[in-house]
Amino acid sequence: MTTITGRVWLFGDDLNTDVIHPPQFFSLDEEKVRAGLFHGLDPGIQPRLRPGDVLVGGHNFGCGSSRETSVRSLKLNGIGALIALDFARIFFRNCTNNGIPCLTLARARDLQALRPGQVVNVDPEQARMTTEEGEEIPLDPPGGFVQRIWQAGGLLALLPDSRPERGA
């Protein structure tokens, strides 16, 4: 997985999937899914996002629904990486499966040091983030299973080609 460069967007604890992507924007239409990101919170955020941007949250990032439209929307908006103190389980799996790296801060206090709009580089494989001022922020190394999915390019790349259907 390559290094990501983008601007920091800061969020709080328990950022739930209904706030990330409100249910009204559930659709199979990519434009609608893309436009819905953070729409309830602030409709001004989505148009200002740029590819590679890094969303930073506190505890329990992504709690709530399993609807993968929230992750699709992050992808369609080109979000580079998610950084938090910890992640909710389903959301973490969904992001990982779709190749969006979710990484946790090795030192909780680094959350206070990050500023909105600050440009950072994130190296998911090395579990390292550097700020534009050159400050190094250590991240927890991803587990072996997560790395395997990243390296494959997403969960679906691990699908066995064809398994016979039961009774076939």
Added chain:
Amino acid sequence: MNAGGRTISDKIIDAHTVDPADTGAYREVRVDALLGHDATIALLVDEFERRGLKIWDPERVIFTNDHFSPPATIERADISNTFLRFARKRDVTHLMLDRGICHQLLVENPLCTPGSLIVGADSHTVMAGGLGACATGMGSTDILYALATGTTWMQRPATVRVNFHGALGKFCNGRDVVLELLRLLGESGARYRSLEFHDLADRPLGQDDRFAISNMAVELGAKFGVFVPDDVTAEYCAARDGHRPALLAPDPDAPYERAVDVDLSALTPRIAKPWSPGNVVSVQDVETRPVSVAFLGSCSSGRITDIRDAAEELDGETVHPDVRFVVIPASVHVFQQALRAGYVTTLTDAGAVFNHSSCGPCGGIDKGVLGADDVCVSTSNRNFRGRMGHWESRTYLASARTVARAARAGHIGPDLYEAGSAGS
């Protein structure tokens, strides 16, 4: 790593591990059943077809259209049709057209038994834990993988043991119990954990109460919310399937990360204030506030005992003129039970409106969604900002009885349970 005792989720995951030699953190596990609904399955249809995949076992798949049932817009009708076409073409055995909310249909299905391992394309799949199953929600990509292979990857989670003691009072049900757990543990109090519920109460919790508790395990961040199956479970399954199921129990020396004790006798009705299901207080401590919408429904409630409680509160009474009271039975089966019991007449006489068994306004989806000025008291499971409609709307979570009392009074507040208002 299996030395020593095992919790219920340890046992279920071990029993479903594809390669018994694999004791790694993530293991490939077989699933006994897979649950899906219109909204989340529609997201994977294109990819599934593009890859030329087959469903591993269509007899173990339960699909329902519950989010858009029946669809209210052209876009939703198209999503619904995409889903239905996919299910019919692949001969999904349990395709339940307009029969209710997927989680309720899962626990009404014999595939859901103690000890089974179930994945579902929706976070509240945990509710099947009410029957002693390890069931968990996943996103569409994980579900696509499981649908094609009958397997997924899982870790054995750490387990938090929850002991229920005492006896639940007349005015409380499983909703109050789980809201109390949310008050105690918070929205991430069981993140990645298995919650293992031990019903040690003097009077066992009813099956509907257990479903309500397991349903909201995910609001605590849990991966599973599993009741140790007992006679209550066995009787429910026997009435459903015609035979008693095999039960399983954790080992006496099973390792628990922590234990939480809840004295049901001391519990009073609870309410979660906007905008977090963890923002819980006693109804006696909530500030008085008029409500404009009362909602009894969702997979979290909307079962026969919930509708019964509401009917008891509103028998011969009227819903406050400033309140819209929407009732949605969790399944058509529940609706029929309510019809036979006369609850539908009682509640509609009082002024309630019944909608078809579906998610309704729960996810801000269908009839009953909230406008900017609405204040709603709801039996659903999430009061996240904007979830039930407008970003400025406000939702309070409570039990069916509290919702019915608020519908009658036109407000929430401590007086809902003051002496003299205790109902018949």
